[in-house]
Amino acid sequence: MLIDNLRKGFPVLEQYTYLNTAASGPLSEKVWEFRQDHDMDFLIKASLLKEKMGDVLTEVRESVGQFFHCAPNRVALIPNFSYGFNSVLESLDKPKKILLVKGDYPSINWPVESRDFEVVYAEMGENFESNIIEKIEKEKPYFFAFSIVQYINGVKLSIDFLKKLKEQFPDLILMADGTQYVGTEDFNFDDSGIDIVISSCYKWMNAGYGNGFMLFNESIQGKLSPKNLGFGSLQGKYKAHEGNFIGKFEPGHYDTLNFGSLKVAIDLMNEIGMQIIQNKINALKKMARYRFAGAGLLEEWTLERAEFSSLFNIKGDEKLFNQLRGEGIITSLRGNGIRISIHYFNSEKDLDHLFKILKI
The missing domain is CATH 3.40.640.10 (Type I PLP-dependent aspartate aminotransferase-like (Major domain))
Known part of the structure; x- marks a missing residue:
């Protein structure tokens, strides 16, 4: 499966810059189709x-x-x-x-x-x-x-x-x-x-x-x-x-x-392959961490850790959260900041949209 095709099965990505998998992962068309067929059979x-x-x-x-x-x-x-x-x-x-x-x-x-x-x-x-x-x-x-x-x-x-x-x-x-x-x-x-x-x-x-x-x-x-x-x-x-x-x-x-x-x-x-998924996540999370760190948006001690996930908490308040939402960027307020979570179906374009609004 081509990398560019990874996002095609998730319709929510056509409406939003969805950086909120840590709250709720979007449903794929394949899962939705199974559910439709299943309940029709049950009916x-x-x-x-x-x-x-x-x-x-x-x-x-x-x-x-x-x-x-x-x-x-x-x-x-x-x-x-x-x-x-x-x-x-x-x-x-x-x-x-x-x-x-x-x-x-x-x-x-x-x-x-x-x-x-x-x-x-x-x-x-x-x-x-x-x-x-x-x-x-x-x-x-x-x-x-x-x-x-x-x-x-x-x-x-x-x-x-x-x-x-x-x-x-x-x-x-x-x-x-x-x-x-x-x-x-x-x-x-x-x-x-x-x-x-x-x-x-x-x-x-x-x-x-x-x-x-x-x-x-x-x-x-x-x-x-x-x-x-x-x-x-x-x-x-x-x-x-x-x-x-x-x-x-x-x-x-x-x-x-x-x-x-x-x-x-x-x-x-x-079908996609976990190695492809893992590689895609790794590429995006490194890009995000580099930009967040350069802008001073992350806790300093977390930057010293060699291994890190694709889930970040950036400095920001409810005003910034609402601004992001107004621009179609879906995130979560967690702890003292805004939680950004990046999955394999996200893209550099998604991150560029976020960086633009954050002005970093």
């Missing part, structure tokens, strides 16, 4: 369509597993990150000590803080990785729950760092929110050192709302005791004969519309 066939629900979900599970390099019997399908994360927290037999990142995504920190866990925090800043290691050495937490990419400023914990962290602290359970990360680069879960990745897929996967996944490493089953159970827990391949572990994260009837959308979104990314 006409009713239960006859739903009789194939198990086969559809199996295909989705296998597609997710293949895409992220994780065996399908260790993939659980969930409606969103928060559902999966809360399910894991409820799977711990007794309160544990958990390490969090101060200022991390509320859907990570709030559920932990609302339970009887002993909570310790690592400070985000210029010594981010060192702060994490020091806290682990001092506090010896059972879990470290964190975002791979921070939702406000785009600060990224590299997969290499996380892999080394697991090697240094093999008993520490690493549980990552991948919602602001998956879909931006090729991710090999089994080679990452992470024990559990949980993600919603409505952002960088462009799969719409109501679908997500959990990836488990092979050793995690004995450390969790999931308690959810329902009719869906035993339905379909990879469940009953696997001791019902992933089934306990899938207790109910699932919507083939939403999960089928995830498979179509993955098929589209496979």
Whole structure:
């Protein structure tokens, strides 16, 4: 697929300079067409369509597993990150000590803080990785729950760092929110050192709302005791004969519309190629960072980090945010600034439009 054609399947790009995937990824025409066809089939066939629900979900599970390099019997399908994360927290037999990142995504920190866990925090800043290691050495937490990419400023914990962290602290359970990360680069879960990745897929996967996944490493089953159970827990391949572990994260009837959308979104990314997607994002994010940094729009400490995401928080207020919106540039107000997020379907022309309004 030609690079110039990457944006053609996203009609929103014809109306706006869309730099807001970190808030909500736009729907592609291919996903929309699948959803139209699916609901037409449901309208006409009713239960006859739903009789194939198990086969559809199996295909989705296998597609997710293949895409992220994780065996399908260790993939659980969930409606969103928060559902999966809360399910894991409820799977711990007794309160544990958990390490969090101060200022991390509320859907990570709030559920932990609302339970009887002993909570310790690592400070985000210029010594981010060192702060994490020091806290682990001092506090010896059972879990470290964190975002791979921070939702406000785009600060990224590299997969290499996380892999080394697991090697240094093999008993520490690493549980990552991948919602602001998956879909931006090729991710090999089994080679990452992470024990559990949980993600919603409505952002960088462009799969719409109501679908997500959990990836488990092979050793995690004995450390969790999931308690959810329902009719869906035993339905379909990879469940009953696997001791019902992933089934306990899938207790109910699932919507083939939403999960089928995830498979179509993955098929589209496979068709383009993750290396092409990754290269395109890398080129655009380097260009953006260079211009933002030159204009003094970024926090100084973030500029010293070798690895960074395509999500930036630039200095700006509501007045500037509204000015950008008035020029058709879609962003988000987050923290003390304006969040800019760049995906593979964006272009140099999009960035030039932004730079022009920012006068940088």
